[in-house]
Amino acid sequence: MSKKIIVIGGGASGMIAAIAAKRKGALVTILERNPRVGKKILATGNGRCNYTNMDIDIKNYHGENPEFARYILSQFGADKTIDFFEKLGITPTVEEGGKVFPMSLQSSSVLDVLRMELEELKVETICDFYVKSVKKIENGFIVRSEKGTSLRTDKIILATGGKSMPSSGSDGNGYELSRSLGHKITNIFPGLVQLKTEERLLKEADGVKIIGNIKLANHGCILREERGDILFTNYGISGPPVLQISREALELINMGQNPVVIISIINDRTKEELREYLKKRFSYKPKRTMEESLIGLINKRLIGIMLKKTEIDRRKSAGNITKMELEKIVNILMNWEMKIIGSKSFPSCQITAGGVSTDEINSKTLESKIIKGLYFSGELIDIDGDCGGFNLQWAWASGYIAGENAALD
Ligand SMILES: Cc1cc2nc3c(=O)[nH]c(=O)nc-3n(C[C@H](O)[C@H](O)[C@H](O)COP(=O)(O)OP(=O)(O)OC[C@H]3O[C@@H](n4cnc5c(N)ncnc54)[C@H](O)[C@@H]3O)c2cc1C
Incomplete structure (x- = not known):
């Protein structure tokens, strides 16, 4: 029987995680608190979405242990991101500083192709579902919404983002969910601000x-x-x-x-x-x-x-x-x-510095070292990048790897 995976958060990282997991045969559901997925993507790169950088290097990443990002980025670097999106329809164009944008220069194109892929793969997407609690049970988890709806799942990918631009949905509640599951959160402060x-x-x-x-x-x-x-x-x-x-x-x-x-x-x-x-x-x-x-x-x-x-x-x-x-x-x-x-403060910043401590996450699979079947991806983790496409690259890379690994037995 296919594994049932719930991805909490339909942002950049959550959407690619869902695609990767579904392509590996899992039954995937995205839970997104907003009426639509991917709100923040529309704001990226001044509406043009600088979705990766040709010169991805570990020196462009920060956190208590930036080395944590090395393996993930080596498995899913800029080449993989460009190829992934090219196959979905995004033709890349490279600007000064190695910044990669869609040729259309519209961030909405990036969101459109992700949404089309989710639909084509028949990934279930439930919007207006604000996850308020995640409970570990034997062989799985129970996820409960603000309105009291409960869903059971085998595995969870937490992709709720950080605290930057809270109007996009990422208001830091993911830290509370992570804490409730026993994870440590490092010092949080605005980055790229x-x-x-x-x-x-x-x-x-x-x-x-x-x-x-x-x-x-x-x-x-x-x-x-x-x-x-x-x-x-x-x-x-x-x-x-x-x-x-x-x-x-x-x-x-x-x-x-x-x-x-x-x-x-x-x-x-x-x-x-x-x-x-x-x-x-x-x-x-x-x-x-x-x-x-x-x-x-x-x-x-x-x-x-x-x-x-x-x-x-x-x-x-x-x-x-x-x-x-x-x-x-x-x-x-x-x-x-x-x-x-x-x-x-956070409403003005582009990225949150700090997040779920990398000490308690497996750097190869992004699975929690504390709770089996729980995965993390994107900005929620204590990794942040420089300006220039490095943050979305981290969101894609970590989402993809978390999705693929969660789909394994
Ligand atoms: C103005 C701006 C411009 C930027 N431009 C760039 C750029 O050009 N290039 C670049 O590389 N990076 C850029 N960034 C950073 C980039 O957008 C982030 O790194 C990236 O979006 C992080 O992806 P994520 O999926 O981890 O989190 P998010 O994109 O924040 O997605 C998290 C999702 O989870 C949902 N969610 C949160 N909590 C819950 C819950 N409890 N239940 C259900 N759903 C929940 C949220 O509604 C949201 O949709 C920019 C950021 C901002 C604010």
């Missing part, structure tokens, strides 16, 4: 976007450097390079450290070159005020802030600028340091 800075002046630059470099530093040590669109906001900073350094920054804050970011607004020349360039620039129109003199070099809304920060009178004429003042301008344009004081 906007950072709050101590810099109060930034309020005036709310909405200004630059293409720049950002470095994360602690005790004078540069820990990571990223480049791209940096957005100044009324609470701090946002944009892809900020999200990329956010996890490390928050980890340091959690450890009681005081990390800073150093933003280079101008980074296409050396300090000496910039100094000489500014001298020349100021000499062309020496009577202009400092405020006027920087127009055309940097965003106008940043000028006042920078002059305030460097304590240079904005009305001072460019021709009268001192050597020290010139140095201050060079420094802030190339190394604007801001203290990080925290981050936006």
